[in-house]
Amino acid sequence: MLYSRDTSGCYQPASRDTILAAARRLSSCQLRRGAAITSPLAAREAIGLKLAGLEHESFACLFLDGRHQVLAWRELFHGSVNRTTVHPREIVKEALRLNAAAVILAHNHPSGSTLPSSEDIELTKALTEILAIIDVRVLDHLIVGEEIVALTETGHHQP
Numbered sequence: 339m340l341y342s343r344d345t346s347g348c349y350q351p352a353s354r355d356t357i358l359a360a361a362r363r364l365s366s367c368q369l370r371r372g373a374a375i376t377s378p379l380a381a382r383e384a385i386g387l388k389l390a391g392l393e394h395e396s397f398a399c400l401f402l403d404g405r406h407q408v409l410a411w412r413e414l415f416h417g418s419v420n421r422t423t424v425h426p427r428e429i430v431k432e433a434l435r436l437n438a439a440a441v442i443l444a445h446n447h448p449s450g451s452t453l454p455s456s457e458d459i460e461l462t463k464a465l466t467e468i469l470a471i472i473d474v475r476v477l478d479h480l481i482v483g484e485e486i487v488a489l490t491e492t493g494h495h496q497p
Contacts, residue, residue: 389446389482395422401438443479452487
């Protein structure tokens, strides 16, 4: 059990939202500029904390340099409980602005299901092709729900 101090100074069991907020703050250290993403597990842990527990769909990108060091974490698109619209143009603009060499795509499913939809798979393919034109590699696409699923592990994406 995790406890937090309330405004009167008493300790109470921490709520789910309090725990997730603290985890998001801690994950910011893992995603700070210059931090190396050395393994798929490191990416999953850091990104999962950022998107877990959100009540709306959010699509984000972790932009990396040629040595897979973090350039920036950007939550670019927000949607409803089960859908968000992603504009590839905005991802390309941000990749160029940051001079990124690679990107890890990520979004959450508020329902908790991590089964990739056909739209998720098609979007990954399209973004991989579009970003390849400007020499930015899509390393993976993570779906965050009750667990975290990487499309490279499901066979739906080949970096």
